[in-house]
Amino acid sequence: MRVTIKDIAKYCGVSSGTVDRALNNRPGIKEKTKQKVLQAAKDLKYRPDFTARSLVKGRTMTLGIVLFDLYNRSYAQLLTAVELKAREYGYFLYIALTDKDMENEKQCIEYLANHKVDGIILFSVNKGTEFEEYLHGFSIPIITIFNFLSADWEYVGIPERAAMKNGVSHIIDKGYKQFIYISPPLKYKGITNIYTQEERLQGFLEALASNDLKEAEIIRHNDYLDYLEKINFRQRERTAIICSCDLYALEVMRFLKTKGYSIPLDVGIMGFDNIDVLKYVTPALTTIEYPVEAIGDKAVESLVHKIEKGSYITKENTELSYRFIAGESI
């Protein structure tokens, strides 16, 4: 049987109220009694039951984070930052992975709510008013990351569109004339939340537009390698392949290398994310870096602020930057 506050009370010959005062150093207790109780707690190896405390306090000192998966290195880095920051503030972290399944995500959120987390960090795959209605029903502080939901929800992220536009502008300056853009399947467009991907695509298009370039092939399916296979890059004008994330870019690079193409002589490749393994890849991938740890930190800070002070830290303070990384792949 676990040692409870009552056991200590009995052991010391005081009441449970007094024990509570000592343990949580609240005022109204004689120093001597306090020491006695504290010693007893140590002797008996007392350990507080957060479950019971939560019940009466109405707070659990836990946060929940909802992510797709940890396949992309960036997510793992984000999670690390969030865990660290959360515990710094005294919060424990539940992790829930949705595998991009909309129903699963809803269930995860529901479970987190039932477990009475004090706040949720949400990288959602769901979107739309119905979903937002659903979220509002929980009346739990929620902060969205990466995938924007609506102005109703606090958001931490980077200006994806501007970042991509900036990157592609650099490429255009290098004299590339033809562009292929590779993005995850958008077949769920309009249904699932693909905010970040859409923003990056728009950034790409904007960069082309502002340079009076119209030619661009946009590939939004998983068979992009098949598509690339049909192309003879040595017979085209200098072509740049822009990928919406580094993982795609690495796949493309690997594929084109097996096809005997020289990169960037025959064809250029750009990624997005600057995942940490890039340093082991040659040629160095040109990409866009953003402070993923900072996003995690900001999210936690703002969320905890909301929980404890009743208001989020405003967006003005959570603006984050990006950086073009000139590699050798384009």
Added chain:
Amino acid sequence: MRVTIKDIAKYCGVSSGTVDRALNNRPGIKEKTKQKVLQAAKDLKYRPDFTARSLVKGRTMTLGIVLFDLYNRSYAQLLTAVELKAREYGYFLYIALTDKDMENEKQCIEYLANHKVDGIILFSVNKGTEFEEYLHGFSIPIITIFNFLSADWEYVGIPERAAMKNGVSHIIDKGYKQFIYISPPLKYKGITNIYTQEERLQGFLEALASNDLKEAEIIRHNDYLDYLEKINFRQRERTAIICSCDLYALEVMRFLKTKGYSIPLDVGIMGFDNIDVLKYVTPALTTIEYPVEAIGDKAVESLVHKIEKGSYITKENTELSYRFIAGESI
């Protein structure tokens, strides 16, 4: 205010006991009343409070996992598998990262215990009888992974030593005569738990011994690149650099490439882990693969079994394999 079981009771004109019977479909309730209550719960948007349930049930339906960090891809994969499996069994997962800090780890475990997790998956940096004493004090089911603690604790992992021995034997068969082994700093040897690293090193030594090879340089500090820099690999007999994990191997490979060495012609490199990014690296790194997801699955299965049935699934069933991956780097 949240809707409670009492609200439903009042709403339906029944007692809270009846509501409970309906909600958790326990026997002793008329079908009609049950439907009425269920409907009311829906109407009022009732959501159970797991905190309260936990208090009376003595179980929280949560597990905790304690890891160093998520820097190594393998850990992220492991975590993904664990989360998935845990929720499959109806458990939620707390994550606690220790950053290899011994005190931090103890604190994490303590917090998890206070939050009343039903079980803990532990990849520990602590070790020794004092620590084990500490763990026993919690009387919570614990399963250790990767870093073995003692026979007192259920363990899931792979035969690290045999795996490394097997891999190195392959290398020896290729005719390599000189060997350099690179491992994380062992300055804490005897203090922190470096079981896996020690086992791998022993496997390496055993492989040499059984081939009557004595020559080996073992580097156990972080300045291994400085050490390698002093060596002219073209003037030595064929040298193999064995790294205790892929991350080191990738660092070494990158470094030697910048030094103008051809791999594997001038020097061979082998890693361990088979992290998923290897496919983007050339030359393909020779390494050892093990089923990290399976380790996560087994850990959860065994832990849940212990929680629910009172006994762990025995070690015989949790033996996992490894596989030598012949790349082009050695």
Added chain:
DNA sequence: ATGAAAGCGCTAACAA
């Protein structure tokens, strides 16, 4: 089949 009531371990308000 249903209701009443005790209690999980803790906190907090009120008495003494």
Added chain:
DNA sequence: TTGTTAGCGCTTTCAT
């Protein structure tokens, strides 16, 4: 300064 007591929301036992 200390003790007493009433909950927090739920489950469970014992009456009815």
